Amino acid sequence: MDFSLSAEQEMVRSTAHSLFEGQCPAGLLQAAWDDKRAAAPLWDEHLYQWVELAGADLVDLVLFMGEHGRAAAPGVFFASLQAAQLAAPTGLAAAGSATVAVAGENGLWIPHDGNARHHVPSAGDADEILWVAGSLAAPTMALVPTASATLTEVDQLDRLRPMYTVELAGPPRGIPVDPTAFAHAVDRALVTTAAELIGTGRWLLETSVEYACEREQFGQPIGSFQGLQWMLVDAALLLERADAAVTYAAMCVDADDTDRHRAVHVAKAEAGLAARSVARTAMQVHAGTGYTFEHGLHFRLRRAYAGDAFMGPSGYHLDRLGQLLFSG
Amino acid sequence: MKLARSADDEAFRKRLAEFLEEHCPPEARLSNDFIASSEAGDDGVVSIPCWARKWQACLFDHGWMVPGYPPELGGCNATPSQTLVYFEEMTGRGIPRSLHFVGYAIAGPSLLEFGSDEQRRLAPAAIRGDTIWCAGMSEPGAGSDLASLSTRAERQGDEYVVNGQKVWTSYAMLASKCLCYVRTDPDAPRHEGISALIIDMDTPGLEVRPLRDISGHAEFAEVFFTDVRVPAANLLGELNRGWQITIGALAHERSGLWVEGVAICQRSIDDIVAMARRRGLDDDPVIRRRVAELYARVRGLRALGYKGFASFAQGGSAPEHSLMKVATSELQQELVELALDLQGASLAVTDPGRSEEGGRWQRSFIKVLAATIGGGTSEVQRNVIAQRVLGLPRGS
């Protein structure tokens, strides 16, 4: 197992880092919270071209998504990327922005028939919808224009990535997808989501450590109090472990390794739990300052919880893992 | 030691139930966890709805606002154990006393304990909610380390001239009075140069800038003081002895809040059990164990509350308050986490029509993050417990 980055991978990471630092500043999050349209230029001018990563090695995509999560980037990129990855086995490709309509009310990406799909990210900003139907054994997919669907926004904690219920009057006839290829694509989507959670957790941890060094009370930096140090250390332990688990899962999926089923559930569960926990620690460390809207902390806190929920929360993935472990 | 409630306490419970039956408005019965009951305007600034003002006054007039107080202060001379009965009944039914706690829980008790005769006359209106109060303690540079506060008050003739800034001041934009801590002797040791002033919020030079919290609503504010002139008669307690009052004020805040905290936890457990049933999770052994674990903690705290309450009920600065504050605030957060987990992939959904109990738990989640911060952070409470309850030595 080699976790070191190649020169190209280091490029992906640092390019992504400066891209988000430059194009997705704190002010954009505030603006997009008040009005989703504020996020449009980020997609129109920068992120659309990165959807190509849907075809790249998952380890590379994980690096990009870490930076995306760090920035708590708003807008349709996440949904478009997920649509492109899931559609990859079929050759279907959206011309512009897109989203994925696969989940039922339970949020799980298990294909099923019927006229409604739930937990559909950023549908209001997507040009097309990848409509998934059928079953796990015989999935089908079709791309439909968003204009042909009825969208209902369902408010949730993370307003920077709105969720929708999507209904079609007459579901389209989809192309059959090889179930193994579908399962592989869903694994990619899970690891992508987990990688974003790690990036969000990373921002929360780093920002908290910085704040603990700067903020003084009782004549010393609050970071010098052992009570606070231990909280931050615990957060770092959680996050580092989860981060490595996500990279490991990405390598497993890329290599089509037999451990990949377990590794993917480990990654999504660990990333969700870590991001949620680190978010709570960050709030506690920032105290009054972190509880104000103007501080960017709550955007990540919201993303951490919403990201854990997306494609099934950590509890679900642990249950699945339990089944895998005990079924031989 | 005995289990049965005394006949007096039972009679008390019955009287309260009858009162609520007759007087409690429907709006007050609907509110879960006492949240989302205040209203916010387009600018996000919260206000206290009319029913809540009337309800608080009604409670006061019938002796049910702070039961331990005499009737002229909105109580009925209830015993400590009756006060516990009161909290359990009120919280069990999800009925709030008031949507702004500073007046009855901080300002009122401080005025009664430290005020001149004239100042004590402000207490009934503070407790009845006729006067909305805010507590000006924290400053940008003085949060946990309250004693480092630097808002200055200089004596000029028979006035104090106040300059400085407070922050995170709850309800400052609604308040007409502020219990404000200021530095009156910059040369004295930190704890010995602080005084408490009663400041009218409409005094010239005082500016309130609403500050949005992470819910997006402005329930607290920044308060700026530029040459604000306060009559010397508005000094509460002795000059440079304000630190004693801050300790009292925090204790008052805690003693009320933790008892309500235990009752809120109990109610959360009941609601979580109901939600698990609704969602068909009641047979899941993992869920059962998690609920049972938290139930056990709630019951333990409740018992501890009954055990300890009589001895540290009536204000004072008992360090045991810190213990209960830490325990109940952290328990509330864990209960909310469990409640979110029960909602599966919908755990982040806030949409009233699409989430359990109209998004109540998601709102609670945002709200209870402040429980381990406001009124003294969990870490600082742990320091107090370490040193003053366990008797551990102070660090450097």
Ligand SMILES: Cc1cc2nc3c(=O)[nH]c(=O)nc-3n(C[C@H](O)[C@H](O)[C@H](O)COP(=O)(O)OP(=O)(O)OC[C@H]3O[C@@H](n4cnc5c(N)ncnc54)[C@H](O)[C@@H]3O)c2cc1C
């Ligand atoms: C919703 C809300 C309402 C509030 N309402 C009011 C109000 O009405 N009036 C008012 O005056 N204030 C109010 N506050 C402010 C509140 O009292 C402060 O936020 C609190 O005292 C902590 O101060 P701080 O935010 O400056 O955090 P800091 O003191 O800067 O603490 C930052 C972190 O360092 C930790 N820390 C600090 N010292 C130590 C130590 N010695 N050992 C270990 N860890 C330590 C803290 O626990 C925290 O995790 C409110 C705050 C909130 C969130």
